[in-house]
Amino acid sequence: MSGSLKIGVIGANGWLGGAIVQALLDAGIVSPEHLVLSLRSGEPTRFPAARWTRDNQDLADSVDLLIVSVRPADWPALGVRAAGKLVISVMAGIGLERLIAGLGSERVVRALPNAAAEVRASFTPWIATPALSAEERRLVGRIFEACGTSAQLESERELDYLTGLAGSGPAFPALLATAMMRHATAHGIDAEVARQAVTHLLVGTGRLFEKNGDDPANTVEVFLDYRGTTAAAIGAMRANGFDEAVGAGLAAAFHKSISMGLSA
Numbered sequence: 544m545s546g547s548l549k550i551g552v553i554g555a556n557g558w559l560g561g562a563i564v565q566a567l568l569d570a571g572i573v574s575p576e577h578l579v580l581s582l583r584s585g586e587p588t589r590f591p592a593a594r595w596t597r598d599n600q601d602l603a604d605s606v607d608l609l610i611v612s613v614r615p616a617d618w619p620a621l622g623v624r625a626a627g628k629l630v631i632s633v634m635a636g637i638g639l640e641r642l643i644a645g646l647g648s649e650r651v652v653r654a655l656p657n658a659a660a661e662v663r664a665s666f667t668p669w670i671a672t673p674a675l676s677a678e679e680r681r682l683v684g685r686i687f688e689a690c691g692t693s694a695q696l697e698s699e700r701e702l703d704y705l706t707g708l709a710g711s712g713p714a715f716p717a718l719l720a721t722a723m724m725r726h727a728t729a730h731g732i733d734a735e736v737a738r739q740a741v742t743h744l745l746v747g748t749g750r751l752f753e754k755n756g757d758d759p760a761n762t763v764e765v766f767l768d769y770r771g772t773t774a775a776a777i778g779a780m781r782a783n784g785f786d787e788a789v790g791a792g793l794a795a796a797f798h799k800s801i802s803m804g805l806s807a
């Protein structure tokens with residue numbers, strides 16, 4: 544199906560849409576002359592060899608695969624019909640039923656990449672309607688493997704849950720890093736030194752997890768065994784509600800994913 548596959552991306556001037564387009568080009572899944580990209584206002588800043596348009600219906604009519612990457616609040620006004628087309632939506636919260644009804648296509652995928660698609664390191668859960676063929680599912684897998692790694696799910700409830708854990712995910716280590724930097728600088732540590740420290744600890748921990756393929760809880764246990772500084776810190780963090788705060792945050796994202804879909 545790929546090679547001469549024509550791909551259209553609505554919202555390609557945005558953060559995630561642009562990251563996906565770059566990943567598709569880097570992986571050779573599409574060539575620039577087979578890309579049709581849309582933007583709402585201004586001038587395109589990237590992908591000069593692609594065809595840019597402001598006419599989303601013309602874009603949908605011109606391509607084999609349509610990717611919708613506008614914000615959920617912009618979905619109701621989009622009004623694009625894509626009967627007979629394969630469509631991938633990366634919008635948080637908009638469920639398969641609404642996508643099928645709005646687009647007029649039965650071949651729809653809901654996917655939740657994250658911001659790390661920009662560096663080909665997104666984990667992307669996705670779910671497809673039964674109408675997708677095995678070949679189309681392989682294509683969807685290839686697209687999200689180009690953005691990092693991916694997993695096809697069986698239930699939309701899992702996708703709603705993972706909208707927080709995976710889609711919003713990079714924001715949470717960033718939140719931890721912000722709290723650590725704030726504390727360090729309040730204790731007189733130079734801001735640039737603190738920034739380097741938290742950046743390397745996030746990158747380094749991620750690499751260790753990848754290398755060991757281990758349950759993160761084992762890493763925590765190994766550190767607790769020293770009964771030293773780390774155990775003192777973890778004990779104090781847990782006594783102050785660390786686990787409960789993370790759980791409440793993920794539950795809030797799960798509920799928001801469902802409620803956004805009802806209101807958007």
Ligand SMILES: NC(=O)C1=CN([C@@H]2O[C@H](COP(=O)(O)OP(=O)(O)OC[C@H]3O[C@@H](n4cnc5c(N)ncnc54)[C@H](O)[C@@H]3O)[C@@H](O)[C@H]2O)C=CC1
Pocket residue numbers: 553554555556557558559560581582583584599612613614615617621633634635655656657658710711
């Ligand atoms: N940024 C992220 O980390 C993630 C984003 N998402 C989802 O991806 C979607 C896009 O998010 P971002 O790229 O972050 O937002 P963004 O605001 O950077 O990009 C959205 C783009 O869509 C354009 N747009 C809006 N209406 C349009 C229309 N009618 N025609 C053409 N273009 C139009 C906007 O001008 C903007 O450039 C959202 O639905 C979001 O829920 C999902 C997971 C992660």
Ligand SMILES: O=C(O)[C@@H]1CCC=N1
Pocket residue numbers: 635706710711
């Ligand atoms: O925050 C949101 O609503 C989604 C998930 C990450 C970006 N957009």
